[in-house]
Amino acid sequence: MIQFNNLNQEAPYVLFKKKYDDALNLGQISIEAISISSYNKEISEVDSRYVNLKFITNDEFIFFSNYNSPKASSFNSFNQIAALVYWPVINVQIRIKAKIKKTSNEYNQKYFFDRSEEKNALAISSNQSKPINSYSEVKANYNKSLKNDDLKKCPEFWGGYSFVPYYFEFWEGHESRINKREIFDKIDGVWKQSFLQP
Ligand SMILES: Cc1cc2nc3c(=O)[nH]c(=O)nc-3n(C[C@H](O)[C@H](O)[C@H](O)COP(=O)(O)O)c2cc1C
Numbered sequence: 001m002i003q004f005n006n007l008n009q010e011a012p013y014v015l016f017k018k019k020y021d022d023a024l025n026l027g028q029i030s031i032e033a034i035s036i037s038s039y040n041k042e043i044s045e046v047d048s049r050y051v052n053l054k055f056i057t058n059d060e061f062i063f064f065s066n067y068n069s070p071k072a073s074s075f076n077s078f079n080q081i082a083a084l085v086y087w088p089v090i091n092v093q094i095r096i097k098a099k100i101k102k103t104s105n106e107y108n109q110k111y112f113f114d115r116s117e118e119k120n121a122l123a124i125s126s127n128q129s130k131p132i133n134s135y136s137e138v139k140a141n142y143n144k145s146l147k148n149d150d151l152k153k154c155p156e157f158w159g160g161y162s163f164v165p166y167y168f169e170f171w172e173g174h175e176s177r178i179n180k181r182e183i184f185d186k187i188d189g190v191w192k193q194s195f196l197q198p
Pocket of ligand 1: 069
């Protein structure tokens with residue numbers, strides 16, 4: 001589930017929430033899963049991965065991750081990302097382009113404090129995306145952290161990312177194949193709505 005807080009009332013945000021509610025009401029699983037594509041300028045490489053979108057607060061989309069991970073290096077080198085969801089129960093794809101930044105240390109501490117100790121032990125014990133000899137070593141590191149670490153204190157290498165969209169495309173599949181593509185492009189601070197051919 002995504003938590004909406006004080007949602008921005010501009011058209012693309014309202015439409016995003018409407019599609020979300022439609023998908024949720026029809027039982028869409030993993031509704032919070034969102035693909036984030038990034039570009040790492042240093043190594044000239046594009047990459048994608050899913051994350052769980054936790055909050056949409058006003059105009060900011062927020063997820064949490066490891067600040068030393070490959071995605072973090074990409075965001076540091078190039079702060080523009082593409083985000084993507086597809087909700088099969090309503091046959092809707094939403095493409096987003098956005099600028100991304102870290103959330104504040106204070107925000108991270110508060111969020112971390114309220115999470116389960118099990119989740120926090122995993123966040124603390126994992127050098128995300130670094131190689132390790134075996135899966136049993138992953139589990140041993142986790143159990144060690146669960147026993148020994150302060151599981152209420154957010155480590156500096158972990159926290160939120162907030163991205164603010166400047167472009168949305170809502171693609172709606174129709175049985176007739178006459179699919180609808182509605183665009184919202186933020187130009188000089190104003191959302192410009194248009195349509196694309198399918
Ligand atoms: C449905 C789904 C949700 C995920 N949610 C997160 C998440 O919220 N944060 C995160 O760091 N990784 C999440 N992951 C794992 C990432 O896809 C990825 O493996 C990890 O973040 C390392 O990515 P990187 O090497 O590009 O930094 C999720 C994976 C899936 C399949």
